[in-house]
Every structure is written in structure tokens, then in C-alpha cells.
Amino acid sequence: MRSVALFVPCYVDQFYPRAAIAALQVLERLHIEVVVPASAACCGQPLANAGYERRGTRALDTFIDTFASYDRIVVLSGSCAMHVRTHAGEHNADGAVVASRTTEFCAFLHDEVGLPAVATLSSTCDMRIGLHIGCHGLRGLGLARASELQVPGFNKVRALLQTVRGVTFADLQRPDECCGFGGTFSVTEPAISAKMGRDRLRDYAADAAQAIVSTDMSCLMHLDGLARRDGVSLPMMHVAEVLNGGIAA
Amino acid sequence: MTNDVIDHATAASQFIADEPRTDWHDAALWWVREKRDRAASELPEWEALRELASGVKEHTLTHLADYLERFETEATRHDIVVHWARDADEHNRTVHAILAAAGATRLVKSKSMLTEECHLNPYLIARGISVIDTDLGERIVQLRGEAPSHIVLPAIHLRKEDVGDTFHEHLGTPAGLTDPDALTAVAREHLRGHFLSADAALTGANFLIAETGGVVVCTNEGNADLGMALAPVHIVSVGIEKVIPAVEHLPVFLQLLARSATGQPLTVYTSHMHGPRDGQRMHVVLVDNGRSAQLGRPDFWRSLKCIRCGACMNTCPIYRRSGGHSYGSTVPGPIGSVLTPGLDLEKYAALPFASTLCGSCTAVCPVKIDLDAQLYRWRQLITDSDVAVRGRAHSMGVAGAVLGRPWLFHAIGSIARLALRLMPRRLARATAGVWSRSRELPPPPAQSFHAWYRASRRELS
Numbered sequence: 001m002r003s004v005a006l007f008v009p010c011y012v013d014q015f016y017p018r019a020a021i022a023a024l025q026v027l028e029r030l031h032i033e034v035v036v037p038a039s040a041a042c043c044g045q046p047l048a049n050a051g052y053e054r055r056g057t058r059a060l061d062t063f064i065d066t067f068a069s070y071d072r073i074v075v076l077s078g079s080c081a082m083h084v085r086t087h088a089g090e091h092n093a094d095g096a097v098v099a100s101r102t103t104e105f106c107a108f109l110h111d112e113v114g115l116p117a118v119a120t121l122s123s124t125c126d127m128r129i130g131l132h133i134g135c136h137g138l139r140g141l142g143l144a145r146a147s148e149l150q151v152p153g154f155n156k157v158r159a160l161l162q163t164v165r166g167v168t169f170a171d172l173q174r175p176d177e178c179c180g181f182g183g184t185f186s187v188t189e190p191a192i193s194a195k196m197g198r199d200r201l202r203d204y205a206a207d208a209a210q211a212i213v214s215t216d217m218s219c220l221m222h223l224d225g226l227a228r229r230d231g232v233s234l235p236m237m238h239v240a241e242v243l244n245g246g247i248a249a
Numbered sequence: 250m251t252n253d254v255i256d257h258a259t260a261a262s263q264f265i266a267d268e269p270r271t272d273w274h275d276a277a278l279w280w281v282r283e284k285r286d287r288a289a290s291e292l293p294e295w296e297a298l299r300e301l302a303s304g305v306k307e308h309t310l311t312h313l314a315d316y317l318e319r320f321e322t323e324a325t326r327h328d329i330v331v332h333w334a335r336d337a338d339e340h341n342r343t344v345h346a347i348l349a350a351a352g353a354t355r356l357v358k359s360k361s362m363l364t365e366e367c368h369l370n371p372y373l374i375a376r377g378i379s380v381i382d383t384d385l386g387e388r389i390v391q392l393r394g395e396a397p398s399h400i401v402l403p404a405i406h407l408r409k410e411d412v413g414d415t416f417h418e419h420l421g422t423p424a425g426l427t428d429p430d431a432l433t434a435v436a437r438e439h440l441r442g443h444f445l446s447a448d449a450a451l452t453g454a455n456f457l458i459a460e461t462g463g464v465v466v467c468t469n470e471g472n473a474d475l476g477m478a479l480a481p482v483h484i485v486s487v488g489i490e491k492v493i494p495a496v497e498h499l500p501v502f503l504q505l506l507a508r509s510a511t512g513q514p515l516t517v518y519t520s521h522m523h524g525p526r527d528g529q530r531m532h533v534v535l536v537d538n539g540r541s542a543q544l545g546r547p548d549f550w551r552s553l554k555c556i557r558c559g560a561c562m563n564t565c566p567i568y569r570r571s572g573g574h575s576y577g578s579t580v581p582g583p584i585g586s587v588l589t590p591g592l593d594l595e596k597y598a599a600l601p602f603a604s605t606l607c608g609s610c611t612a613v614c615p616v617k618i619d620l621d622a623q624l625y626r627w628r629q630l631i632t633d634s635d636v637a638v639r640g641r642a643h644s645m646g647v648a649g650a651v652l653g654r655p656w657l658f659h660a661i662g663s664i665a666r667l668a669l670r671l672m673p674r675r676l677a678r679a680t681a682g683v684w685s686r687s688r689e690l691p692p693p694p695a696q697s698f699h700a701w702y703r704a705s706r707r708e709l710s
Contacts (some may be wrong), residue, residue: 012698038703048629224689
């Protein structure tokens with residue numbers, strides 16, 4: 001039996017346990033043994049992207065120590081996965097090993113579990129969904145073809161969701177425009193951040209998206225916060241929640 | 250030039266305050282980005298070209314002194330006088346000395362961002378030289394007393410109504426005239442007189458060819474060609490990073506430049522100069538102005554690969570919604586935020602933070618500059634230096650509403666504890682307050698994932 005260690009980023013742990021529970025259940029339903037080490041809370045990414053990499057050193061060191069003994073580390077966030085993959089190797093030899101063994105949840109399912117196996121989840125979701133792949137997962141980890149690149153098209157996240165019965169996709173004017181979250185950017189540049197998020201929501205609404213589904217709960221925390229402030233109720237969930245079959249609005 | 254510290258967040262919020270105009274600006278630039286996508290998609294070898302261009306530039310930059318000296322030797326052979334300028338001041342003095350020696354007092358310029366960078370216009374005007382920018386967009390902002398807001402589309406922040414008002418005030422067009430064709434015809438007439446009376450022309454250059462001593466200028470309006478064809482003195486002001494080894498490398502860049510900049514297969518004019526025409530004098534001023542220092546920075550030297558296409562601006566979701574002037578820098582947008590802090594870290598400390606690190610700039614860049622990675626590196630250096638607090642004081646100084654909300658502290662749980670332990674305290678406190686200005690906080694769940702996991706796995710075992 002295949003086994004992986006699952007990393008649930010701090011904000012998912014605290015604000016979106018439903019996404020982590022869904023991810024855990026999806027992996028286990030696919031006959032993967034999942035370990036969730038208790039000692040890792042944060043990979044240090046939010047601090048590092050804010051310019052305080054050195055203050056996040058301890059967090060990343062803890063991450064490396066925690067996960068060094070696992071063959072495969074699955075991260076429930078494209079942004080955190082990219083941070084570990086890019087920077088853990090700068091710390092020590094263990095970090096380089098951990099970096100090479102770290103992948104993101106959707107990438108793991110698509111590349112290593114495979115679509116036929118994922119299809120056995122037999123989930124149903126009769127919704128027109130707006131797909132949101134976080135920029136770091138998109139361009140940093142290659143979860144889909146970025147619109148700037150002149151290479152053959154692919155979209156691993158969409159392919160995963162296409163195994164779910166009933167799913168249709170809203171067509172976006174700007175499929176991979178950033179939502180404007182950006183970690184501390186959301187509070188150091190609040191006007192642009194909110195404007196970007198509202199523009200993104202408008203793009204989803206323009207093609208009647210009934211839910212927004214993402215690889216990154218951090219993007220959704222921002223988009224959901226903006227939507228609710230404007231009195232809009234739009235379900236927002238992680239890809240794992242859709243694959244797990246249930247959508248709680 | 251102001252010496253005030255640039256506060257991008259405040260400038261951006263002022264720009265966004267006029268939301269319809271912001272939407273228009275965003276859409277105009279996105280339209281250019283989409284044109285670029287279509288133009289790039291016409292070349293099956295696009296990604297290979299980017300790789301090749303990046304490689305040529307990296308090779309050249311790591312042999313820069315050799316190629317510059319080769320250029321000087323070959324250009325001199327073609328009766329081009331080559332000057333070297335260490336900084337903006339030396340550049341300005343050199344240009345003025347050339348003009349003074351020729352007795353020239355009427356200069357027509359074709360767009361050169363380098364002369365903007367060096368603030369040449371005020372320097373020459375103060376010395377009695379008339380300086381007319383002849384690119385339409387550049388002329389519009391010159392009449393308005395503004396700086397360009399984009400390196401390729403200098404007046405992209407203006408609508409045709411703004412241009413109509415400007416021409417009404419300065420060129421005597423009828424009030425309310427906003428027809429682009431009519432306004433362009435007026436500008437053409439107005440500029441024609443300046444071309445005919447100019448006694449010197451200054452242009453930038455897109456490429457210097459070391460092997461041949463040639464200068465290549467890519468333009469769309471024909472004004473650079475008209476200027477240098479008519480004036481008895483032609484001055485080329487160019488940054489030292491613009492040299493490429495040989496003419497065989499030129500097509501690589503020509504295929505990428507206009508497609509990336511405006512979605513055109515080529516610019517309308519690609520002019521090659523290998524010396525002055527009969528009776529003319531031609532000068533090339535090679536300008537450093539901080540480029541050698543940037544070349545010496547291991548984290549940032551690759552930014553000098555830039556060919557100034559502006560694609561990173563057109564694609565940048567922050568640039569599109571904040572306008573070029575919000576950066577307070579001659580080169581705005583992602584590439585400006587990487588280049589400009591090297592010139593004055595204290596003044597421009599905010600710029601590397603004016604990004605979500607979405608990486609679109611890196612993916613669109615025709616010479617594959619890793620812009621988001623360089624923005625990340627600048628952030629580390631800035632927060633570690635004395636300028637950090639001043640540069641970001643505005644954004645971090647907001648009072649923390651979180652203190653008045655115990656339920657929030659409870660909900661944030663370990664994040665708050667972790668954040669407070671690791672983050673500068675003021676930043677941590679300010680975070681929740683600013684977040685809540687335009688967004689709801691996530692509703693706190695009954696328990697964290699780890700709490701659920703412990704409980705549920707205990708039940709299982």
C-alpha cells in the first residue's frame with residue numbers, strides 16, 4: 001500500500017478543516033495510507049514572501065525535520081508546496097531531499113495516482129464551477145498551462161474535476177488572472193488586492209459560476225471574504241471537497 | 250524628480266478611487282496582452298526563441314566589457330563618435346557638450362526611456378536648448394508636464410478626451426475635439442515644423458551590434474527616422490546592456506520584441522545605422538548609470554537582459570490597476586520594481602512589495618527574466634535593512650483592530666500565536682484590521698483539523 005505524509009497548512013488547519021478532512025478521506029478512499037504529523041504547523045511561506053524569510057527559518061526547519069523521514073509529502077496548498085520545493089533545499093541536505101519529495105495534492109493525484117483511479121471515487125456534483133488555480137500552483141508547479149506560455153494546453157486540476165459526474169465549468173475571460181490575495185499583499189496593498197478579487201468574482205459571475213473550486217484555500221479565503229462583504233453567497237471549496245463527493249454550501 | 254519615498258499602496262488606492270477609469274486602463278492593457286498572446290502563438294518556436302534570447306543575453310552580459318569595446322572599435326571605424334557615461338549626470342553633460350560644440354539649440358527626440366531615466370530634458374532646457382519629444386504619446390505627456398506611465402505606451406493612462414483637452418490648451422485645437430485621427434493630424438503638423446527646424450536629433454537604441462558597430466532602432470511612427478535623416482547631428486543615448494554580439498543574433502530579438510510589446514510581428518520601422526550620412530555627425534553615448542552595479546549583484550544581474558518590451562507591465566495585474574505613475578520610477582511595473590531599487594533602495598523600497606508574486610511577468614518575459622524570484626530576493630534584502638520600516642511604515646502602521654475583538658483572537662488560534670511569535674508585532678496586529686476593511690473574516694469552524702484528527706483517530710483506534 002502506498003503511503004504519504006499529508007501537510008495541512010496552518011490556515012487550512014484553523015479555518016478550513018473541511019478541506020483537509022476531504023483531502024484525507026479522498027486519499028484514504030484511494031487506498032493510500034496517510035500520516036498527518038502533528039508537529040508541523042507552517043512551512044514559513046507567508047513570512048518569506050513578505051520578506052521575512054529569515055524569521056520563517058525555524059518554521060521551515062521544523063517542516064524539514066518533521067517530514068524528512070517520509071517518502072512522499074503531499075501539501076494541501078500550491079503556494080506552500082512551491083515554497084518548500086523552491087527553498088527547503090537552501091537550508092540543508094535534508095531540506096533538499098524534502099524539497100524533491102514534496103508535491104501538491106492535485107499534482108499528486110493527477111501524476112501519481114492517475115485519473116482512472118481518481119474516477120473510482122464516483123463523485124457527483126451538479127454544478128457549474130469556476131476553477132481557480134492559485135498562481136504558485138499554476139506557474140510554479142505547472143498544474144496547468146499558464147496562458148502566457150506557447151506550449152500545448154493541459155490542465156491537471158480540470159482533468160481531476162472532469163472525473164466528477166455533473167460538473168460543468170464556467171468559461172472565464174481571464175482564466176489565470178491572479179485573485180489578488182498574495183499573502184501579506186492583501187493587507188499591505190489592500191486597495192488593489194480587493195479590486196483584483198472583486199474583478200475575479202465578476203469574471204466568475206459573468207458565466208454564472210455556482211461555486212468556486214480551488215487548489216488553494218488562501219485564495220478562497222480572500223474571495224469568500226470579499227463576496228460575503230458584498231452580501232454574495234457563493235460556495236467556495238477545495239478540489240478535494242468536490243472529489244470527495246459532497247458540497248456543503 | 251522627487252526625493253520622497255515612494256508609497257505605492259497609497260498611489261494605487263488613489264488611482265483605484267476612480268473605478269471606471271481603472272477598469273478602462275486595465276482593459277486597455279489586457280487588450281495588448283491578448284494581442285501579444287495571438288502574435289506569440291503564430292510562432293511554433295516561441296518558447297525556443299525565448300530560451301535562445303535569454304542565452305544570448307546572459308552570454309553577452311557575462312562578457313559585457315569585451316563586447317562593448319568591440320562595438321566601440323567597429324563604430325569608430327564607421328565615423329561614429331563613441332562616448333562613455335558613468336552616470337546620468339555625465340550622460341547629460343556629454344549630450345550638452347555635443348550640442349554646444351555643434352552650436353545646436355533645437356533638439357528633436359525620439360522616445361528614449363534612458364533620457365527619461367537621466368532627466369535629460371530639464372537639464373538641457375535649463376541650458377537654453379529646446380527639446381521636443383516627437384513620439385506622439387511622449388509629446389502628449391511632455392505637453393502635460395507629466396512623465397511617461399509606460400515604457401512603450403507612454404500615454405496609456407490618458408483617454409482621448411484628455412488628449413483633446415491637452416491639444417486644445419497647447420496646440421489650439423477646437424474644444425471638445427476628441428477624434429483620434431483628427432488629433433493625430435494636428436500632432437503631425439505640429440511636429441513637422443520641429444523636425445524641419447531641428448539642428449540635432451536624439452534617439453535611443455534597441456540593439457547595438459558589437460561585430461559591426463551598428464545601431465538598431467525599432468519604432469512605429471517614423472519619427473526617429475525623420476529626426477535623424479534631417480538633422481545635421483544625430484546622438485544615440487543607449488544603456489550598456491543593449492549590446493548583442495553579432496548581427497546573426499538580431500532576428501532572435503526582433504521576432505520577440507514587437508510581438509511581446511504590442512502584438513505586432515515587427516515594428517513598422519527597424520532602422521539600421523552604420524555611421525552618419527554624408528555631412529552628418531553621429532554620436533553614441535554608452536551609459537552605465539547603475540547598470541554595472543546591478544551586473545555585480547548575484548541575485549539581480551539577470552534583470553539586465555531586459556529588452557524593454559513592456560510585456561511584464563501589460564500582464565501585471567497590479568500595474569494594470571495602479572497605473573505607471575504609482576511606481577514613481579522611470580521604468581514601472583515588475584521590471585522597474587527589480588531595476589529601480591538598485592538605484593535608490595530607500596526611495597523605492599515599496600516597489601518589490603507591489604506584487605502578489607503571481608509570476609505572470611516571468612512567464613510572459615521574452616528573455617526569461619525570473620522577475621518574481623528577483624522581487625522575492627529584494628524583499629528579503631529590504632526587510633533586513635534600515636530602510637524597511639520607513640519604506641513600509643504606511644502599510645504596517647495601521648492600528649490593529651484585532652485587539653478589540655477577543656473572538657477573533659480565539660478564532661485565529663495558533664495562527665495568531667505563530668504569527669505574533671514570528672512576525673514583526675506591528676505587522677501582525679495591523680493585518681486583521683486591514684483585512685476587515687473590505688473583506689469578512691472566515692467564520693471560525695467548530696474545531697481545527699488537527700483537533701478533529703486527534704479525536705477521530707482516537708475513536709478509530
